[in-house]
Amino acid sequence: MAKLVCTLEMSKERGVTITVENAEGKTVQTITMDGTTLTIQVAGEQETSTLTQTAEKVTISCKDFSVVARNSISCVAAKTASYESQEGDTTVNSGARLVQQARTAVAVSATDVAVSARSSAKVEAITSEISGTQALTLKGAVQAALSGAKVSVKADGLLGLESSGLASLKGSMTNIGGSLIKAG
Numbered sequence: 001m002a003k004l005v006c007t008l009e010m011s012k013e014r015g016v017t018i019t020v021e022n023a024e025g026k027t028v029q030t031i032t033m034d035g036t037t038l039t040i041q042v043a044g045e046q047e048t049s050t051l052t053q054t055a056e057k058v059t060i061s062c063k064d065f066s067v068v069a070r071n072s073i074s075c076v077a078a079k080t081a082s083y084e085s086q087e088g089d090t091t092v093n094s095g096a097r098l099v100q101q102a103r104t105a106v107a108v109s110a111t112d113v114a115v116s117a118r119s120s121a122k123v124e125a126i127t128s129e130i131s132g133t134q135a136l137t138l139k140g141a142v143q144a145a146l147s148g149a150k151v152s153v154k155a156d157g158l159l160g161l162e163s164s165g166l167a168s169l170k171g172s173m174t175n176i177g178g179s180l181i182k183a184g
Helices: none
Strands: 004-011 015-022 027-033 038-043 048-053 058-061
Touching: none
Parallel strands: none
Antiparallel strands: 004 015, 015 027, 027 038, 038 048, 048 058
């Protein structure tokens, strides 16, 4: 094991600094307490990680950051919380269920959004709206159903109803109206 150079500096103006230098490992570890701020720093040949703590804030600055817990991790903010990946992807994985909940609203925004489920997917609300500014496609590979106490289908231009097999239009009373009706 390499020999370490350990120093302890005490000053009534600058506080206390503990330094451990490892010349062979090319690292310097420093703990500084100046009366308001605690700073822990590990400086290597190419990277430096720093933990800075004041009475109001803790900041960790490093190349890579990892938290590993054998049981659980809980992060709670009394006001706001944010998580941001500035340049890379963000991945959230769960070994069981993933639950996201908000008291008022949830907003998801991206250039493209894809939601898929291996078994079933359900969207439920008092009122629901799905819209596309240019096109909307609803499709079932085997079957598609649209039902309600009142169902309306409306087109501002052309409405086409077509079946490559049997087509059936029925009701207890059926109206077909228009200025020109062509059948057959």
